[in-house]
Amino acid sequence: MSWLVQFFSSGIGKKIIMSLTGLFLILFLVVHLIGNLQLLKDDGGKAFNLYTEFMVTNPLIKFVSYGLYFFILLHAVLGLLIARFNSNSKGTKYAVQRSPETTWASKNMALLGILILAFLLLHMGDFWFKMKFTDQLDMVTYDDQTVKNLYGRVAVAYQEWWIVAAYLIGLLALSFHLWHGFQSAFQTLGLNHKKYTPAIKGLGKLYAVVVPLAFAIIPVYYYFFMK
Amino acid sequence: MSILNLNIKVWRQNQNSNKGQFETYQVQANEHMSFLEMLDVLNEQLVREKKDPVAFEHDCREGICGTCSMVINGQPHGPLAATTTCQLHMRFFKDGETIVVEPFRANAFPVIKDLVVDRASFDRIIQSGGFISVNTGQAVDGNSIPIEKNRAEKSFEAAACIGCGACVAACPNGSAMLFTSAKVTHLGLLPQGEVEEDKRVQAMVAQMDKEGFGMCSNIGACEAECPKEIKLENIAFLNRSYMKAVFTGE
Numbered sequence: 001m002s003w004l005v006q007f008f009s010s011g012i013g014k015k016i017i018m019s020l021t022g023l024f025l026i027l028f029l030v031v032h033l034i035g036n037l038q039l040l041k042d043d044g045g046k047a048f049n050l051y052t053e054f055m056v057t058n059p060l061i062k063f064v065s066y067g068l069y070f071f072i073l074l075h076a077v078l079g080l081l082i083a084r085f086n087s088n089s090k091g092t093k094y095a096v097q098r099s100p101e102t103t104w105a106s107k108n109m110a111l112l113g114i115l116i117l118a119f120l121l122l123h124m125g126d127f128w129f130k131m132k133f134t135d136q137l138d139m140v141t142y143d144d145q146t147v148k149n150l151y152g153r154v155a156v157a158y159q160e161w162w163i164v165a166a167y168l169i170g171l172l173a174l175s176f177h178l179w180h181g182f183q184s185a186f187q188t189l190g191l192n193h194k195k196y197t198p199a200i201k202g203l204g205k206l207y208a209v210v211v212p213l214a215f216a217i218i219p220v221y222y223y224f225f226m227k
Numbered sequence: 228m229s230i231l232n233l234n235i236k237v238w239r240q241n242q243n244s245n246k247g248q249f250e251t252y253q254v255q256a257n258e259h260m261s262f263l264e265m266l267d268v269l270n271e272q273l274v275r276e277k278k279d280p281v282a283f284e285h286d287c288r289e290g291i292c293g294t295c296s297m298v299i300n301g302q303p304h305g306p307l308a309a310t311t312t313c314q315l316h317m318r319f320f321k322d323g324e325t326i327v328v329e330p331f332r333a334n335a336f337p338v339i340k341d342l343v344v345d346r347a348s349f350d351r352i353i354q355s356g357g358f359i360s361v362n363t364g365q366a367v368d369g370n371s372i373p374i375e376k377n378r379a380e381k382s383f384e385a386a387a388c389i390g391c392g393a394c395v396a397a398c399p400n401g402s403a404m405l406f407t408s409a410k411v412t413h414l415g416l417l418p419q420g421e422v423e424e425d426k427r428v429q430a431m432v433a434q435m436d437k438e439g440f441g442m443c444s445n446i447g448a449c450e451a452e453c454p455k456e457i458k459l460e461n462i463a464f465l466n467r468s469y470m471k472a473v474f475t476g477e
Contacts, residue, residue, distance in 0.1 A: 003473065007473045010432055010433070010436055010469075011402075011432070011435070011436050011440075011441075011442040011443075012432060012442075012443075012465075012466055012469050012470075013473075014442060015442050015443060015466075016466070016470070082442055085441065085442065086399070086400035086401070086402070086441035086442055086444070087400075088334065089333065089334050089335070089400055089401035089402070089439055089440060089441030090332065090333060090334070090398075090399060090400060090401040090441060091332060091333060091334040091401065092332050093332070094298060094301055094329055094332060095249065095301075095327055095329060096298075096300050096301035096327045096329070097301055098300060098301030098302055099301070099302075099397070099399075099446075099448050099451070100451060101447065101448075101450075101451035102446050102447050102448050102451065103446075106444060106445065106446040106447070107399055107444075107446055109444060180445075183445075184444070184445040187445045187459065187462070187463055188443070188445065188466060189466065190463045190464070190465075190466040190467030190468075190470065191463065192459065192460050192462075192463030193460075193463075
């Protein structure tokens, strides 16, 4: 197994971990978005509350969720370590900074990552932590099933202007992070070919705009239309 | 023929252990001079004034040896695409312009003096695996093994790398991935090099890490600044080759 440890401690190996965990998180975002769009249903939160109950009780989802927590932490911690290492490898910075043909996002992935991480702490502290580890949420009964009313907490949170603003900043950072990260993950995996790379790059840009925008609709909708 | 009056703000550093600083000099240059010839004029002027001339590296002055370095106005080899410093002519600058000249920056390229940096880390990467093993004696006929045209062209494009280190200088991470990948692609695509590919790629990647080069974030500054237009596709080839070597090789 020493060969595997050696592989993942090499520069390329570390970047491959970043790429694979990043792609996993990209897939997660789609699932998360589809679930959350139920918040836009006009049913007093029934569909969303039943869905969240399913998500915290289903054994398979639970298993995958532990993987998700681990991959988020791995992606964040390793990403910060890589950024620090890279900054040290550069050493002295140039007096004149000029780098045409490169995107701002590609050079600020760590900064964007820190913003996303700060957003995640707020987001998970407010909903995930309260749902899983406290009894702060009221109970609500649908037919014969009594579940925690996470919908209620969400609806209250999105009345606060500063929470909505924090979500928009977090999602903007996510958009820029994905703008570079999506296609970069494929390049790191060695997938770069004129046959499909233009499609990956196009899809990445589309994803980076559409997914954060769709997430952003939810708090904005609640703030303005669900008084 | 017009004469340019230039302010050259250049990095002066006596030796690696000393702190460096910028000095500004006035130079009159002819528009047909290369950037290095303009520095020669500056140095003659400094010698006449009994001052220490600016140390910079140069050799062939025809854009093929990879010796000239320096970062001009924030760009390795200056503002022109696909051009080395020695092939950059003063007509691309304006009269009265201030030009900032800095050494290549990366921890694996320590400054020796002024604009001269130690690029021996590249030599050690090559020594670790950037070669093919052949028996000495009569040279083998180059056409004895047929090579598909596409492969030969891709390999040749990668072989255009002159090892100047502009990729490392341009990279905000100080990464040597473009250089190393050019060598791995150049040799790995040819039948003569393919036989040693697994061993080569692992040795070169290990040496690259050992030298303290940063990791690749796929920013693309290297590709934009490379005087020989080496492509990022080579880095993808390197990563594929490295994974193949680790997971399928001995």
